[in-house]
Amino acid sequence: ALVLLTAIQLGFSICTVDNGLSDKEETSQSILDTLPRYVLYDVNRPEGFNLRRDVFIRMASFIHHMNKVSDYHWILVLPPWHRLYHWRSSNLVQDCLPWSLFFNLDSIKKSTPVVELHEFFQMNGLRPLDAQVTLQNFNMKSFEQYPDFSDKWEVVNCKGQVQKEFWNLNNLTFTKSLCISFQGISTLLADIVQELQPRTIIFDHAELALHNYYGRQEYWMIRKSMQFSNNLHAIAKKFKKINLTQDYLCAHLRRRDFLYGHPSDVPSIKDTAKQIIEKLSLWNDIKTVYIATDASKTEVEELKNYLHPYKVFKFEAGKKTLNNILDGGVAIIDQIICSQANYFIGTSKSTFSFRIQEEREILGMPLETTFNSFCGDNIECTQPTKWRLVE
């Protein structure tokens, strides 16, 4: 076996590779030509879970393109979930998690050829990857020059540090490593692949490649395939059955780093309650509020007090459940419950809220119950763009 599947933590660790032998075996060119080729990728370290979900769509779209234009069969390797900044339970080890912990892989595989990292290792062993490409922005030109938005890429000197150990794997090595200034949509990556002719390639900073068809049919086809795991759906269902027996409004309150990153979009707790009560006054049948938030316990208690006498619920995972689904699973349960709510109000500019709105579009929820967001205190703000599902 090439992959040491012994679980380091709760059976989730998928990043450990033992000394496989097949990397030393000679494989003839004609056999190599029949084998699939693999694209791996990683995203800027501080980015959160829901931006990463968006990057997956862009990379999946690129793989679809490769499979149309290339003679080879291309497969996308799903980057393990690894110590995200927003996963705050410091007592849990949250490294090298497979996508199957959070998503229904059968569903994703029906739309896009993907494998988990450990499945890739089973195929590739310890052979070095043929190419590591670190994407970077083009240098900003002087102000006098007209901004150039054309799609382009260029091999250049590396600007900053190049990532050497993806997902803390010190035995993932590369035959060739280069930095490329990149501006454009993800299918432009095909030109780089055409130039390098790799069998295996990893793109770092894949978030720099933009959507080919944002909000169009291919986008929604891939987006719809990203269903959450059955286990997480089951936990959300059980919670709803016990607590949310009547119509409910879900409010997603993004706080913590958003208070500094987007101060004018985040209302105070008092104003948050005021805005929720205003919405409830328009929807007479709704007397129950579900709160999805990364706020502190004190802020949640404060909000509950302001919302009295409305019934207020929040999902709290017990110790055993938390050990199984981790912080990422708890956040997804919040998203599932919000996507099924009778009314949703989210936080402006939060990709966490955007993904809930998309999910509600997929579920066919009425438009006016979905595209709503809080405004900062005493600010008349614009409401979210209505990105409608396209079949």
Ligand code: GFB
């Ligand atoms: O998902 P995300 O990219 O959304 O990052 P934004 C926010 C993370 O915070 C989530 C936690 O993935 C969760 O781990 N979180 C936020 C929540 N809201 C909730 C919630 O209602 N319930 C639970 N359980 N967890 C961007 C980041 O965040 O904000 C960028 O991607 C940057 O890295 C920027 O930090 C300021 O788009 O909201």
